[in-house]
Amino acid sequence: MLTLLRQELYKQIHGKFYIGWGMIMFIFAMLIGWASNKYHIMSGETYMTRLSGSIQIILIAMIVFASTIISNEFSSGTIKNLLSRQYSRMQVFISKLITILLMYIYLIVVTFISTFIGRMIFFNSGNIIWKQLGTNLGAYSLFLLLIASAALLISNIAKSSGAAIGIGVAFIFAAQIISTLLQILISHYNWLKWNPFNFINVNNQLTMNGMDKMTLLSNNQMIIGTILYSILFIFVAGFIFKKT
Numbered sequence: 001m002l003t004l005l006r007q008e009l010y011k012q013i014h015g016k017f018y019i020g021w022g023m024i025m026f027i028f029a030m031l032i033g034w035a036s037n038k039y040h041i042m043s044g045e046t047y048m049t050r051l052s053g054s055i056q057i058i059l060i061a062m063i064v065f066a067s068t069i070i071s072n073e074f075s076s077g078t079i080k081n082l083l084s085r086q087y088s089r090m091q092v093f094i095s096k097l098i099t100i101l102l103m104y105i106y107l108i109v110v111t112f113i114s115t116f117i118g119r120m121i122f123f124n125s126g127n128i129i130w131k132q133l134g135t136n137l138g139a140y141s142l143f144l145l146l147i148a149s150a151a152l153l154i155s156n157i158a159k160s161s162g163a164a165i166g167i168g169v170a171f172i173f174a175a176q177i178i179s180t181l182l183q184i185l186i187s188h189y190n191w192l193k194w195n196p197f198n199f200i201n202v203n204n205q206l207t208m209n210g211m212d213k214m215t216l217l218s219n220n221q222m223i224i225g226t227i228l229y230s231i232l233f234i235f236v237a238g239f240i241f242k243k244t
Contacts, residue, residue: 004087004095012103021061025107026114028054033118044123049132051108052115055140058107059147059172065103066148067164069096070241071155089242097234100148108137139206142226146199147172149233156240179204183214193217199226 012018029052036042042050070093072078147168155164179201186192193216202222205211212218217225 004091005098008095008099009102012099017061017065017103018106021107022110024061025054025057025111028052028057029111029114029118030121033115033122037122044119045127045129047123048115048119048128050136051111051133052118054111054115055136056172058104058111059140059144060169061107062100062104062144062148063151063168063172064165066100067151067155067168069100070152071164090238093238093241100152104141104144136207139203142206142223143200143203145230146196146202146226146233149230149237150196153233153237153240156237156244179214186214186216190216194225196229199229202226 032041032052032054033047036047042053151164151168154167158164178197182192182195182198186198192198198215198217199222201211201215205215205217205222206219212222215222
């Protein structure tokens with residue numbers, strides 16, 4: 001397992017994701033810092049607490065990564081080399097999951113450092129509100145867990161990274177529209193509050209007041225439901241990968 005993980009990390013470090021998205025996060029943080037300072041878009045404190053607004057970019061990057069990390073093995077034919085060794089399919093699958101987690105941590109660290117540098121360059125002040133930052137990161141991490149696990153499942157079913165990427169990114173930008181439509185349906189059919197689409201509101205509910213009146217779920221129900229659906233998606237994706 002450790003050998004598999006080292007191989008995965010080696011591929012990512014020497015691949016486009018590690019360098020390319022890291023550079024994108026740094027450039028984005030600098031641009032937002034410059035624009036915020038010049039046009040007074042946000043204060044230094046808000047800039048730091050929101051990680052320069054880069055979380056949406058991280059979500060897109062991770063959906064792309066989760067959607068392609070397995071499907072690319074099939075499209076390039078390298079999956080045969082992996083499975084011809086002593087590793088089981090589940091070991092390969094688990095190593096992919098750990099790699100996804102490590103790449104997410106990597107992007108968070110790069111974004112935090114980039115945002116901190118941006119604050120020093122473009123703002124005279126700006127303390128970090130750690131509690132708010134933690135809440136934001138936790139909420140978006142749960143949202144990403146749900147969407148990335150769904151993207152992983154779709155890419156395993158369709159064997160198409162493009163379909164998974166398209167659906168995952170669409171959910172990010174269409175979340176508000178879906179939420180509004182669901183609010184109408186849930187108000188008439190209470191049991192619909194447990195459908196997985198309602199849980200894409202997890203980041204909004206944990207960072208905004210009043211969302212529980214729309215989702216009809218408490219914060220704890222929203223968190224537990226998001227985790228359970230994510231586990232289910234990952235389990236099914238792993239089962240499909242094992243049987244493919």
